[in-house]
Each structure stands twice: as C-alpha cells, then as structure tokens.
Amino acid sequence: MDKTNLLLTTSEQDGSSFKALSSKNSYKVHVIPNFIRIGDYRSKAEPEKEKWIILPGNMNYFPNVNAAVYFYRDIYPLIKAQVPEIKWYIVGRDVHPDVAALAEKDPSIVITGYVDSVADYVRKAQVVIAPLLEGSGTRLKILEAWALKTPVVSSTKGAEGLLYKHGSNIMIADDPVTFAGSVVQLLQDRKQGAMLAEQAHRTLMANYEADSVREKLLSLV
Numbered sequence: 001m002d003k004t005n006l007l008l009t010t011s012e013q014d015g016s017s018f019k020a021l022s023s024k025n026s027y028k029v030h031v032i033p034n035f036i037r038i039g040d041y042r043s044k045a046e047p048e049k050e051k052w053i054i055l056p057g058n059m060n061y062f063p064n065v066n067a068a069v070y071f072y073r074d075i076y077p078l079i080k081a082q083v084p085e086i087k088w089y090i091v092g093r094d095v096h097p098d099v100a101a102l103a104e105k106d107p108s109i110v111i112t113g114y115v116d117s118v119a120d121y122v123r124k125a126q127v128v129i130a131p132l133l134e135g136s137g138t139r140l141k142i143l144e145a146w147a148l149k150t151p152v153v154s155s156t157k158g159a160e161g162l163l164y165k166h167g168s169n170i171m172i173a174d175d176p177v178t179f180a181g182s183v184v185q186l187l188q189d190r191k192q193g194a195m196l197a198e199q200a201h202r203t204l205m206a207n208y209e210a211d212s213v214r215e216k217l218l219s220l221v
Contacts, residue, residue, distance in 0.1 A: 001025040006220060008032045011161025030220055033161070034140055035213040038205065041147040047124050049190070052087045053079075053183060054125040054150075056118050056141045059111075060094035063135035067158075068099045071131045071179075072109070078180035080108065083187050091121045122148045126193060127186050130158030131179060142170070143208050146200040151193040153182045163207055169200035 001007060001022045007029045009015040019026035055071065057064040068090060080086055086108060090099060093114040103109045115121065122128060128145040132155055142162060145152045146169070152159075153171040166172040171186065173179035186193040206212060 001028060004028060006030065008220075010034050013161055032213060032217050032220075033208055034143060035208050035210050036140070036143050036147055036204075037210045038147055041119055041144070043119075043123065049126050050087070050124045051083065051085055051187065052089055052121075052125040053127045053129055053187075054089045054091055054121055055129050055131075056122060056144070057092045058094055059090060059092040059099045060096050063132050064092070065096045065098055066134065067130070067132045068102065070133060071129065072102050072106075074176040075131065075180045075183075076106075078176060079183050079187075082180075082184045086187070089121055089125065091115060091118050119144065119148055122150050125150055126190070127183050128152045129179075129183065130154035132158035135160075143204060146197070146204040146208075149194075149197040149201050151186050151196040152200065153179060153186065155179070163203055167196075169196060169203045171196070 002025065005028065007018055009018060009029065009031055010033055012031055015029050015031045018029045055068060059065065059068070076088060088109045090109065090111045095111055095113055100111060103111045112121070122145055128141065128150050130139055130142055130152060134157065139158055139162070142152050142154060142159060151171070153173060155174050156172055159170060159172060164170045164172070171182040173182045186196070
C-alpha cells in the first residue's frame with residue numbers, strides 16, 4: 001500500500017480488511033460500490049412472471065458452485081414439497097460438472113449455460129436466490145435483480161456489502177428452513193414480492209446506480 005495513492009474497494013468489509021493491513025495507509029482506502037446503469041435494464045414490455053426461481057452467475061466460480069449444491073441438497077426439497085410445480089433456473093456460463101449434475105438428477109432444474117441476456121430470465125422469475133456461503137465484494141446479481149424488480153432471498157454472506165433491511169428490500173435467511181420458507185412466501189404472495197422489489201429498486205437508484213456513484217468517485221481523483 002506504500003506504492004499507491006488510492007485504493008478502492010466495493011464494500012465496507014473489504015475496505016476494513018485493507019485498512020487493517022496498514023494503519024498508516026488506511027486513509028488511502030475508500031469504498032466505491034459496484035454500480036449499474038439503469039438504462040441497460042429497461043424493457044419496453046414486462047413479461048408475465050413464471051413460477052421460477054433463478055440463481056444467476058458464473059457457474060465455475062466456486063462460491064456459486066457451492067451455493068448451488070448447498071441449495072439443491074438442503075433447501076430445494078423443502079420448497080418443492082410446498083410448490084411442486086416450481087422450476088429452478090441456473091443461468092450462467094462455464095457450468096461446473098457439479099452444477100451440471102443437478103439437472104441430471106432433477107428435471108425441474110434448468111441449466112442454461114451462457115445466454116445473451118441474463119436479464120431476460122431474471123425478469124420472468126418470481127424470485128432470485130443468493131444462498132452463498134463464502135466470497136467477498138458485493139453481488140452484482142442482487143443489484144441486477146433490484147434493477148429488474150425481481151425480489152431476492154439471500155444469505156447474509158450473499159448480501160454482504162449492500163445496504164439492505166430484511167423484510168423491506170430483501171429477505172435474509174441463513175438456515176435451510178428459513179430460506180425455503182422465505183422463497184415459498186414470495187412465490188405464494190406476489191403482492192409482497194412486488195412491494196419488496198419496489199423498495200429494493202429505490203435502494204438501487206439511491207445508492208448503486210451510476211449517477212449516484214459518479215459524484216463520490218470524481219471527488220477522489
């Protein structure tokens with residue numbers, strides 16, 4: 001850190017970790033969150049929501065692989081028991097063999113591999129899931145869901161680094177029973193899902209849209 005004038009991180013947690021490495025250089029560390037341009041996510045027509053849940057992301061990144069396997073083993077059976085018509089879409093490139101094997105075990109799981117537009121799938125899903133157990137930074141998959149007004153159920157680790165309030169702009173669950181119950185609740189109560197998604201969209205626009213981040217970034221350079 002002695003050789004740099006400025007070190008940017010995407011979350012307070014990561015920023016604190018870097019500051020702890022060198023107290024004399026801690027003033028150089030600043031948090032600039034991941035951001036998106038909302039114009040990239042606008043659509044002329046909103047499709048009808050399907051009875052889908054979706055896990056988007058690079059499916060060769062080990063936190064995503066472990067999250068998919070964990071969800072399949074411990075959470076998905078609890079959801080299917082209450083919503084037997086459910087479809088689970090895993091959308092992302094570079095599918096790891098452990099993830100590909102899930103669709104071979106259960107026909108209700110759809111693995112797309114690379115797609116031109118993940119947003120098209122997120123728009124149609126009723127719930128985006130982020131059951132991550134490890135990793136750092138902030139989750140673009142959650143910001144994209146917020147931009148597309150699709151409600152999110154996440155672990156605490158999955159939402160790390162984001163401004164959130166459980167039950168207001170996201171559902172947070174760290175054990176299988178609670179996670180499954182939150183997903184089922186949103187699948188069965190579309191009004192609650194819409195309210196959650198609307199509040200999440202407001203959080204996004206105030207804190208993670210490009211225009212809201214630009215001023216802070218420019219003040220540092």
